[in-house]
Amino acid sequence: MVLFVLAFYMAFLFAPTELTMGHVQRIFYFHVSFAWVSFIAFFVTFAASIVYLKTRKRFWDIVAASSVELGIAFCCIILTTGPIWARPVWGAYWTWDPRLVTTLILLFIYSAYLMLRGAIDEETKRAKFSAVLGIIGFLDVPIVYRSVDWWSRTIHPNVIKKGNIALHPDMLMSLRVALLAVTLFYFFILFRRIRLEELRDEVKELRKKILKEY
DSSP, X not given: OHHHHHHHHIIIIISOOBTTTBGGGGGHHHHHHHHHHHHHXXXXXXXXXXXXXXXXXXXXXXHHHHHHHHHHHHHHHXXXXXXXXXXXXXXXXXXXXXXXXXXXXXXXXXXXXXXXXXXXXXXXXXXXXXXXXXXXXXXXXXXXXXXHHHOSSOOXXXXXXXXXXXXXXXXXXXXXXXXXXXXXXXXXHHHHHHHHHHHHHHHHHHHHHHHHHO
């Protein structure tokens, strides 16, 4: 919470106003932060899914599913803050820009992941099929990231060029604070979500024991 307060201060008061876009550009600090952390969330799902297929341990299925939920939430934030930023700059809330479209596809893929989990009751089969989709779905993440380089007809800004970030030092510092705040928020919620699912499993086991005894 302290980091978020600091991030808001730096984004709206400390960072200089962008000359071309004006104050609306300040959305950038959180828009980019949630975008990066959504990539982290889907990578965690990707890695946990691989480990699950190798070990068949329930814990890794929980990690993968929990991270997907957060990744989807962050994707929704991206696709909400992006149009708010785009309207005064591009003159439209939505354009069929490659990065926007690939991000929307990413949201659809992992929404399908949750739908798949909800459609299969058998735990092992659900975890196995979800793991496969979690791995395949991650292939869209590098496409989203490189879309502004691979497609020439794009108007989405690209501040990272050849490993360098083209930002004023105060803007860069504000972005780093916002990114740190969102990253820690993600891991905090992820650990809480994993623990919640573990408690649900414990409750299921207790119910089975009670039914056997009585």
